[in-house]
Each structure stands twice: as C-alpha cells, then as structure tokens.
Amino acid sequence: MYIGVVGIDGSGKSTLSFKLFKALSYTVKTGYVGDKILLARKGKTRTFNDAWLVTSKLTISRFAKNTKNPALYGISKLLDFVLRQKMMRLLREQRGAKIVIEDGASLINLLGWGRFYHKGLFSRDTILNVAQYLCAGELCRKDKVNIIKQIPELFLLRRLITFTIPQTVFFLKISPKVAMQRIRLRRKPLQKHENKEFLRRLQSAYEEVISVLRKEFDMRVFPINVTDIDEEGVLRIMEDRLKCLKK
Numbered sequence: 247m248y249i250g251v252v253g254i255d256g257s258g259k260s261t262l263s264f265k266l267f268k269a270l271s272y273t274v275k276t277g278y279v280g281d282k283i284l285l286a287r288k289g290k291t292r293t294f295n296d297a298w299l300v301t302s303k304l305t306i307s308r309f310a311k312n313t314k315n316p317a318l319y320g321i322s323k324l325l326d327f328v329l330r331q332k333m334m335r336l337l338r339e340q341r342g343a344k345i346v347i348e349d350g351a352s353l354i355n356l357l358g359w360g361r362f363y364h365k366g367l368f369s370r371d372t373i374l375n376v377a378q379y380l381c382a383g384e385l386c387r388k389d390k391v392n393i394i395k396q397i398p399e400l401f402l403l404r405r406l407i408t409f410t411i412p413q414t415v416f417f418l419k420i421s422p423k424v425a426m427q428r429i430r431l432r433r434k435p436l437q438k439h440e441n442k443e444f445l446r447r448l449q450s451a452y453e454e455v456i457s458v459l460r461k462e463f464d465m466r467v468f469p470i471n472v473t474d475i476d477e478e479g480v481l482r483i484m485e486d487r488l489k490c491l492k493k
Contacts, residue, residue: 247344248334248410250351252452253418254445256425258477262418263349265481270345270488277337279330280349285341323359324403327352331407353377353409354455360397361451367396373458376400380409414491416484417456417469422446424473466491 251263260280267278271286278284285292330352337343357376361368368376375389380403394401403409422445429440439448460467468487472480 247346247414248338248412249345249347249414249416250354250412251347251349251416251418252351252354252456253420253472254422254425254449254452255440256428256445257418257420257472258428258480259418260349261477262416262480262484263347265477266416266484267347269481269485270347274344275342277334277341277343277346278349279333279337279346283333283337285337285343324356324399327356327409328403328407331409334410348412351412351415353380353411354415354452354459356380356409357455357459358448358452361455362448365451370454370458372396373455374462377409377411377459377463380404381411382408411459411463411465413464414466414488415456415460415468416487417452417467418472418480419449419453419469420471421473422449 249266251259251266253259263280264278267276267284267286268289268291270276271291272289275285275287278286282293330348330350334346334348337346357368357373360376361373372393375393376397379390379393379400382404422442425445426440426442429436456467459465468484470480470483475483
C-alpha cells in the first residue's frame with residue numbers, strides 16, 4: 247500500500263507521516279520517503295544513506311529548500327518528485343516494504359503546484375489528462391500531443407519515471423492563520439512562499455486536484471481538519487481510518 251500524507255506547510259504532515267510510519271512498522275515492514283529514506287520492521291528503523299539515489303534525493307531536497315531562484319527551485323522540485331518515485335519503487339520491489347508512506351504525495355504535489363501557478367492551464371480535465379499521462383494510463387494520441395505542447399516538461403518527466411497514484415491519502419486541512427503561527431514557532435527565516443494567502447491558495451489547489459483524482463481513480467481520501475487537534479489526536483484518527491480499511 248502507498249499512503250500519501252498531504253498538506254500545506256504548517257499542517258504537521260512531516261511529523262505525522264513519520265509518526266504513522268513508526269506506528270505501522272511494529273506490525274508490517276514499512277518504508278518512508280521524506281527528507282530521509284527509511285525502512286522499519288518491528289519498530290527497528292534503518293536509514294539508507296549509502297545509495298547514490300538516496301544521496302542525490304537528499305541533496306536536491308536541501309537545495310530546493312535553500313535556493314532563492316524560482317527557476318532553479320522549480321527544476322529541483324521536479325527532480326525531487328522523480329527521485330521520490332524511484333525510492334518508493336526501490337522500497338517496495340527490492341526491500342520488500344508492504345506499506346510505503348510519503349511525506350506528501352509526489353503526483354498530487356506536482357499537480358497542485360501546477361494548478362496554483364497556472365490555474366488557467368490546469369483545468370480539471372487537464373489535471374486528469376496529466377495524471378493519466380504520467381501514470382502511463384490510457385490517453386488518446388491527440389490528448390497526449392496537446393498536453394506535451396502545453397507543458398513540454400511533462401515529456402521529460404514521463405521519460406524519467408512512471409508516477410504512481412497513492413491508494414490512500416490523508417489530506418491534512420488547516421487554517422492558514424494557524425499554519426503561519428506554527429511556522430513562526432520554528433524560529434527560522436520565513437521563505438518567500440510562507441504567507442497566509444499563498445498557503446490558502448495552495449491548500450485550495452491541493453483540494454481540487456484530490457477531488458479530480460478521487461473521482462477518477464481508485465484513491466481513498468481521508469480529509470482531517472487539524473486546526474484544533476494535537477498531533478497525537480490526529481495520529482489516532484489516521485490509525486483508526488486504516489484499521490477500518492482492513493475490516
């Protein structure tokens with residue numbers, strides 16, 4: 247099973263995706279893809295730091311967080327999405343992970359940012375067509391040609407990796423005001439995109455993308471409003487939702 251934990255900055259997705267990974271690892275071999283690449287079984291965690299793929303992924307992730315150049319940021323994020331997908335495949339196919347949890351969800355993040363920056367281009371139909379194209383789904387030649395003409399970067403992405411749609415998504419929704427309060431508590435310099443309006447619009451873009459994918463693909467979505475719930479409370483909700491799937 248591939249589980250994506252999606253939310254804007256300040257929603258707690260990194261912390262909660264890691265805690266969910268640790269909790270599930272006591273019962274099943276579980277992989278984690280985020281700022282670190284991890285594999286755990288019976289609560290014992292192993293970090294993959296030696297493989298060139300992992301090293302490349304971590305280097306690109308750090309670069310994306312620190313660069314001030316918008317063009318370089320965009321390129322580094324696209325490469326990060328590709329490497330995340332490759333690492334998830336490695337954890338499943340070569341390391342035997344039964345569940346892989348991603349801090350985020352590469353395809354949803356990619357489409358969400360596309361919807362955010364190019365709303366006129368990323369209509370609901372285009373979101374669906376791009377998702378089908380990147381996941382090697384059925385798409386007529388005319389639609390493929392139109393997509394590549396409009397967004398030529400997608401051709402390179404498709405050549406590099408076939409994306410996977412998560413079977414289960416936890417969508418952590420939060421008030422942008424509260425998200426900013428949490429971000430400021432980190433006591434780190436604010437990045438350019440860390441403001442209430444940006445977070446509000448990005449959360450809306452994620453919501454629209456998830457709505458399209460949920461309708462057209464076999465993707466279970468559990469929205470959780472985390473504004474007034476502490477992390478342990480949210481984690482219990484996530485675990486309860488997964489238990490219900492097994493029944």
